[in-house]
Amino acid sequence: MIKKPEALCKKLGLRFNNPQLFTMALTHRSASSSNNERLEFLGDSILGFVIAQKLYDIFPEASEGVLSRLRASLVNQGSLAELARKHQLGDYLLLGSGELKSGGFRRESILSDALEAIMGALYKDQGIEACQQWIERLFSEKLKSLSLDNWQKDPKTQLQELMQSKKLDLPEYTLITMSGLAHEQMFKVKCAIPLIEEACVGTGVSRKRAEQSAAELMLELLNKDSQ
Amino acid sequence: MIKKPEALCKKLGLRFNNPQLFTMALTHRSASSSNNERLEFLGDSILGFVIAQKLYDIFPEASEGVLSRLRASLVNQGSLAELARKHQLGDYLLLGSGELKSGGFRRESILSDALEAIMGALYKDQGIEACQQWIERLFSEKLKSLSLDNWQKDPKTQLQELMQSKKLDLPEYTLITMSGLAHEQMFKVKCAIPLIEEACVGTGVSRKRAEQSAAELMLELLNKDSQ
Numbered sequence: 001m002i003k004k005p006e007a008l009c010k011k012l013g014l015r016f017n018n019p020q021l022f023t024m025a026l027t028h029r030s031a032s033s034s035n036n037e038r039l040e041f042l043g044d045s046i047l048g049f050v051i052a053q054k055l056y057d058i059f060p061e062a063s064e065g066v067l068s069r070l071r072a073s074l075v076n077q078g079s080l081a082e083l084a085r086k087h088q089l090g091d092y093l094l095l096g097s098g099e100l101k102s103g104g105f106r107r108e109s110i111l112s113d114a115l116e117a118i119m120g121a122l123y124k125d126q127g128i129e130a131c132q133q134w135i136e137r138l139f140s141e142k143l144k145s146l147s148l149d150n151w152q153k154d155p156k157t158q159l160q161e162l163m164q165s166k167k168l169d170l171p172e173y174t175l176i177t178m179s180g181l182a183h184e185q186m187f188k189v190k191c192a193i194p195l196i197e198e199a200c201v202g203t204g205v206s207r208k209r210a211e212q213s214a215a216e217l218m219l220e221l222l223n224k225d226s227q
Numbered sequence: 228m229i230k231k232p233e234a235l236c237k238k239l240g241l242r243f244n245n246p247q248l249f250t251m252a253l254t255h256r257s258a259s260s261s262n263n264e265r266l267e268f269l270g271d272s273i274l275g276f277v278i279a280q281k282l283y284d285i286f287p288e289a290s291e292g293v294l295s296r297l298r299a300s301l302v303n304q305g306s307l308a309e310l311a312r313k314h315q316l317g318d319y320l321l322l323g324s325g326e327l328k329s330g331g332f333r334r335e336s337i338l339s340d341a342l343e344a345i346m347g348a349l350y351k352d353q354g355i356e357a358c359q360q361w362i363e364r365l366f367s368e369k370l371k372s373l374s375l376d377n378w379q380k381d382p383k384t385q386l387q388e389l390m391q392s393k394k395l396d397l398p399e400y401t402l403i404t405m406s407g408l409a410h411e412q413m414f415k416v417k418c419a420i421p422l423i424e425e426a427c428v429g430t431g432v433s434r435k436r437a438e439q440s441a442a443e444l445m446l447e448l449l450n451k452d453s454q
Contacts, residue, residue: 037291038283045279052272053350056265064264123280128355205325 008092012118014134016125023094025117028110030096036117043120046128050135051075059148065155065216066148072223074142080112083138089114155215159193162222169194171218173211176201189214195222235319239345241361243352250321252344255337257323263344270347273355277362278302286375292443293375299450301369307339310365316341382442386420389449396421398445400438403428416441422449 005023009016016022021039029035051074055067062070073079084090090105093114104110123131136143153161159171176188187207191214192199200221202214232250236243243249248266256262278301282294289297300306311317317332320341331337350358363370380388386398403415414434418441419426427448429440 038289038294041291041294042279042283045276049272049276052269056269056347062265064268067265067268120283 003091005092008087008089011087012134013137014118014122016121018125021121021125022118025121026089026092026114027094028096028099028104028114030099030104031094036114039117039120039124040113041120042123043116043118046119046123046131047075047116047135050132051139054136054139054143058143058146062148069219069223070146074139074146077108077112079142080115081108084111084115155212155219159191159215159219162219163193163195166195171215173214175207175210178207191215191218193218230318232319235314235316238314239361240364241345241349243348245352248348248352249345252348253316253319253341254321255323255326255331255341257326257331258321263341263347266344266347266351267340268347269350270343270345273346273350273358274302274343274362277359278366281363281366281370285370285373289375296446296450297373301366301373304335304339306369307342308335311338311342382439382446386418386442386446389446390420390422393422398442400441402434402437405434418442418445420445 005019005026008026009019009022014022024034025036025039025043027035029037048071051071052067055062055070059067059070089111093105093110095104095110099105099110119131119135122134156171163170171191171193174190174192176190178185178187180186185205186203187205187210188201188203189207189210190199190201191211198221200214200217202210202212202217204210204213232246232253235253236246236249241249251261252263252266252270254262256264275298278298279294282289282297286294286297316338320332320337322331322337326332326337346358346362349361383398390397398418398420401417401419403417405412405414407413412432413430414432414437415428415430416434416437417426417428418438425448427441427444429437429442429444431437431440
């Protein structure tokens with residue numbers, strides 16, 4: 001049996017002026033044409049902004065690359081579904097009969113989309129500040145447990161440590177090309193690891209920079225694959 | 228000669244409480260370690276949110292897919308660089324000597340990043356509402372000229388018209404697999420076009436849906452390539 005939206009609303013510490021918005025956020029497209037897809041589009045963009053500004057403030061020393069990686073570690077389907085499950089969001093979803101039968105209430109994408117849709121609904125109901133506060137509360141534990149230790153390390157070190165932790169051979173860097181005159185040389189370096197077939201090519205004004213850039217791309221690739 | 232930031236600030240209709248933030252937004256990483264990369268990270272997320280909420284309001288009938296495509300058409304390196312050029316932003320950039328020599332002030336990525344960094348700086352200086360208003364003003368013409376006509380068309384129609392406009396053969400759709408029992412069948416369809424080697428595979432509960440999904444993926448691919 002599907003539980004009443006009001007109970008979830010209360011559990012999330014929310015109170016909607018327009019409860020229909022909240023119900024819409026819980027409505028999967030399999031259940032109705034008036035569903036949560038548009039609200040999810042909105043919520044996704046709000047979440048990106050709220051976490052970005054929070055990270056910007058918490059880590060004044062972190063580079064843009066580190067901030068991006070930190071955000072990707074917080075905002076992804078897996079972590080959103082985890083937060084959704086923590087509040088038993090699946091029990092409140094409005095799903096079509098097909099999705100109900102196939103266990104859609106447990107599916108990560110459906111849970112994560114609904115949570116983002118709630119953010120969108122809250123924004124429409126109460127504006128950006130209320131929404132911001134709620135998202136920051138929702139993510140407070142995750143934000144507290146973040147530490148720069150793992151992220152401040154340069155990409156080559158991170159990638160090397162990752163390979164070591166998996167007892168794999170270390171990454172290999174190969175210079176592909178070097179171009180340009182002395183004062184504006186560009187280096188292209190390929191990074192290959194035993195874990196995947198794909199290689200990543202980084203560029204930079206020095207060989208070292210190009211290697212770091214290739215390692216960074218490889219970390220992003222591995223990060224995407226694991227999501 | 229690099230022009231003074233104050234002049235650009237005025238031209239953009241802005242007034243900073245902390246002008247150093249504005250100067251930082253114009254500082255490319257080639258010029259200083261105190262550069263615009265962090266502000267760009269912040270600005271990018273704000274821009275995504277501001278345009279998302281605006282499109283959500285302007286087009287109450289548009290689906291999530293249409294909203295996403297509309298946003299991608301507004302927020303991309305090319306369109307941001309165009310806005311930056313409109314305000315001669317390149318004349319005010321602080322670039323390292325290498326970038327200066329190689330014409331970095333004309334490079335789309337540098338222009339687009341600096342514009343996003345200004346958004347981040349404005350947010351830090353004056354909060355989200357002021358920033359939102361300015362971004363909406365900046366994009367007002369582009370927003371006004373948007374029409375759903377092109378976006379409401381289903382993906383297959385859009386792709387077909389695109390091919391016709393380029394005088395190319397029409398897309399080809401091939402059924403790859405059909406699986407599941409009668410009431411929960413899944414179709415996989417491949418879409419191929421003469422323009423690129425890659426093919427896109429869409430899935431859906433009907434052959435028609437799978438074709439639309441494949442066409443949509445193809446449009447996204449072409450869109451990415453053209454950016």
